[in-house]
Amino acid sequence: xxxxKEKLMVSIVVVCFNEKENISACLSSLVQQKYPKEKYExxxxxxGSDDGTLSLIKExxxxxxxxxxxxxxxxxxxxxxxxxxxxxxxxxxxxIDADCVxxxxxxxxxxxxYFKYEVNTRLAAVGGANIPPQAAHPFYDVLRIFLNSYLGxxxxxxxxxxxxxxxxxxxxxxxxxxxxxxxxxxxxxDIKFGNIGEDQDVSYRLADNGYRLxxxxxTEIFHKLRAGYQAWFxxxxxxxKGRSWLMCKHPKHLKxxxxxxxxxxxxxxxxxxxxxxxxxxxxxxxxxIVSVLECRKAGQPELFVKLSVLYIGTHLLYGLGQWYxxxxxxxxxxxCSEREV
Numbered sequence: 001x002x003x004x005k006e007k008l009m010v011s012i013v014v015v016c017f018n019e020k021e022n023i024s025a026c027l028s029s030l031v032q033q034k035y036p037k038e039k040y041e042x043x044x045x046x047x048g049s050d051d052g053t054l055s056l057i058k059e060x061x062x063x064x065x066x067x068x069x070x071x072x073x074x075x076x077x078x079x080x081x082x083x084x085x086x087x088x089x090x091x092x093x094x095x096i097d098a099d100c101v102x103x104x105x106x107x108x109x110x111x112x113x114y115f116k117y118e119v120n121t122r123l124a125a126v127g128g129a130n131i132p133p134q135a136a137h138p139f140y141d142v143l144r145i146f147l148n149s150y151l152g153x154x155x156x157x158x159x160x161x162x163x164x165x166x167x168x169x170x171x172x173x174x175x176x177x178x179x180x181x182x183x184x185x186x187x188x189x190d191i192k193f194g195n196i197g198e199d200q201d202v203s204y205r206l207a208d209n210g211y212r213l214x215x216x217x218x219t220e221i222f223h224k225l226r227a228g229y230q231a232w233f234x235x236x237x238x239x240x241k242g243r244s245w246l247m248c249k250h251p252k253h254l255k256x257x258x259x260x261x262x263x264x265x266x267x268x269x270x271x272x273x274x275x276x277x278x279x280x281x282x283x284x285x286x287x288x289i290v291s292v293l294e295c296r297k298a299g300q301p302e303l304f305v306k307l308s309v310l311y312i313g314t315h316l317l318y319g320l321g322q323w324y325x326x327x328x329x330x331x332x333x334x335x336c337s338e339r340e341v
Contacts, residue, residue: 008092008111010040010177013084015077016098017047020056022224023098027060027067030096035107041089042067045080078189078198081173085180085188094177099224100130106219110177113165113216124183124211127176128219129161137227142306145298151290151311154257157215168215169207169253173199175221182211190249196242204250229309233317240321241328248326261319268316287311 012030016023023044030042044057046069060067070087072080085093094110096102113126131147132140146152147159158172176199183189186205189198203213226232240261247254270277291307 007036007039008114009090010035010092010094010107010111011084011088011090011180012040012042012094012096012107013045013081013088014042014096014098015045015047015080015084016049016053016057017075018049018051018053019098020049020052022100023053023056024060025101026096026098027057029101029103029106031060031064031067032104033102033107034104035111037066040066040107043070043084043087044068045070045072045084047075047077047080048073075194076191077195078191078193081198082188082191085183088180091180092177093180093183095173095175096221097174097223100174101133101222103221106221109216109219113214113219114177114179116165117214122211123179124206124213125171125176125178126214126216126219127157127171128216128221129157130159130172130174130221130223130225131161132225133222136224139227139229139232140225141300142303142310143225143232145294145300145303145307146310146314148298149290149294151287152314154255161220162215162217165217166215168213170200170203171213171215173202174223175219182206185209193242193245196238197246200242200246201249204246204253207253229313232310233313236314236317237321237324240318240323241325242321243318244322244325244328259322261315262322263319264315265319265323284312 014023014026014030019026027042027044033040042064044067046054046057048071054069054071057067057069061069070083072083081095084095092111092114094107110126114123117123117126132143148161153160156170156172157168158174183202186202186209190201193201206213226235243258247258264280264283267277267280271280288304288308291304291311292301295301295304295307
């Protein structure tokens with residue numbers, strides 16, 4: 001437990017767009033935090049919803065004076081996060097997505113984690129994993145195995161639930177608490193990213209300015225991730241675009257492993273005219289073997305075919321997104337903006 005004198009004042013920011021199905025559960029979990037009610041506020045930044053989301057948020061505002069609503073008509077998550085940051089009243093700002101539910105001790109654990117590691121004066125943020133809710137959708141059974149494996153998450157804390165606290169290179173804004181000063185010192189979120197990669201960009205810029213990020217093992221939230229192969233693969237294509245934009249702006253932070261999906265897609269295309277490129281065929285039995293091993297380790301061996309499909313589809317669609325994003329004008333704009341800094 002945190003001693004009373006160590007209670008931080010925290011602004012929780014929730015960015016939403018057409019989240020009628022999710023926003024009530026999210027806000028209910030936030031107003032019911034064990035943390036002292038007078039020590040935190042909840043800012044909902046709506047990005048132009050037209051599905052009834054606004055009405056639900058307004059109901060929460062009427063019932064709870066700690067919940068407030070800001071409408072940002074300009075589409076883009078990065079800009080909406082900046083509006084939440086600028087309108088926050090407190091020195092610490094936590095972000096959680098509208099399709100997430102926070103356990104009752106989430107904020108208390110965040111603050112405890114911050115105090116645990118604040119001896120490092122360059123601590124910018126603490127955060128945790130986001131995991132699919134139990135028994136919410138059959139697709140989540142295989143998705144949990146996927147995200148908790150290296151081939152599914154490449155070690156990212158987004159989806160992978162580590163058993164111990166650790167310094168990390170990135171904390172997704174789906175579950176994070178920043179010291180407000182650290183974000184303001186780097187200029188907040190880059191609106192050029194729009195809806196993709198804005199949080200990874202912030203992590204890179206914080207690192208470049210000497211800040212550190214800590215993953216906390218006891219602060220996971222439940223995230224209603226894309227349910228179903230079609231929706232998941234579509235999202236992976238979008239994430240692939242964002243990865244290319246990040247590579248353009250931050251080439252020194254490039255991890256070679258993240259080029260593998262792009263290379264895999266390239267080999268498929270090259271094999272049409274260059275037969276040695278057929279080496280990509282080895283990828284498929286490797287995925288099959290890994291899927292069998294991961295499912296056995298998870299105690300669900302019957303899911304190995306579904307896991308194989310998820311691996312293959314994710315890698316190929318992510319790689320296609322990378323190629324597509326590389327030739328988008330935004331990639332050049334981000335490259336040029338980095339050169340100007």
